[in-house]
Amino acid sequence: MTLNIPQLVLQFIETKTVTSVMLLPFHYPKKNEWATFQSGFRYHSISGEDLTSTKEGKWQPGWQVLALNEMDDPFFIDLNEEALGFPVYYAPHGAGRWDVIALGFNIVAFGNFLEQMKKAGRDKAACLQLVEQSYPFWQELRETIQEWEDEEAEGTTIDPALxxxxxxxITDPGTNKVKVAKYLMKVWNISPQEALARLTQQDVLVATGFILHLQKYTDDLQELGVTVAWTDLPM
Known part of the structure; x- marks a missing residue:
């Protein structure tokens, strides 16, 4: 049912961002098809048998499919990880078990990444810069892009520092906490009261992701008088 879909997830599937890379999301569910889109993953498409299990290699009870690529491999989140911003996972099908790969993105950062990949089109250099990662999935993604024939660049190369x-x-919310809370309620998809409560904590996490994708948050918050800090994380 639509009412059971978290707002961040609903925004992601309704955006339906499709890139030039066949390994990335291509098929998205409509909001009224959320349950049926889980067919073959959470339950058997014919018998209706529950396929979820807490055993290793099985489809875990909290997993929900966000999208499929052109090979019908799933991208998914765990509904139990909302506090982490819904990290996104990938797993190729056909192995008789689900070997999960963490993509290193929460759902908002992944959506931003897909938008950047869409803008890059088939600019090989720009796409390779965007997927310069150490995860196995990204290695496969790099190899796929490297197989493209050289084409005239369609976009602008990206500064590796980004x-x-x-x-x-946030290390210091400044004096305009109400305005800051109103801004962050949209980023976090929570009420203004909840946002204000978070701002009373030390070192408030805004989001994780690439500098390229989080620069707008940095600029907006600094305009509101907020002091922010960036910390590199291992990939």
Missing amino acids: LRYGKLE
Whole structure:
């Protein structure tokens, strides 16, 4: 049911960002097809048998499919990880078990990444800069892009410094806490009261991701008088 879909997830699937890379999301569910889109993963498409299990290699009870690539491999999140911003996972099918790969993105950062990849089109250099990661999935993604024939660049190359991965935190919310809370309620998809409560904590996490994707948050918050800090994280 639509009402059970977290707002961040709903925004992601309704954006339906498709790139030039066949390994990235291609098929997205409509909001009224959320349950049926889980067919073959959470339950058997014919018998209706529950396929979830807490055993290793099985589809875990909290997992929900966000999208499929052109090979019908799933991208998914765990509904139990909302506090982490819904980290996104990937797993190729056909092995008789689910070997999960963490992509290193929460759902907002992954959506931003897909938008950047869409803008890059088939500019090989720009796409390779965006996927310069150490995760197995990204290695496969790099190899796929490297197989493209050389084409005239369609986009602008990206400064490698903007592709550092880490976390953006608020170290001092400043004097305009109400305005800051109103801004962050949209980023975090929570009420203004909850946002204000978070601002009373030390080193408040805004988001994790690439500098490229989080720069707008940095600029907006600094305009509101907020002091922010960036910390690189291992990939």
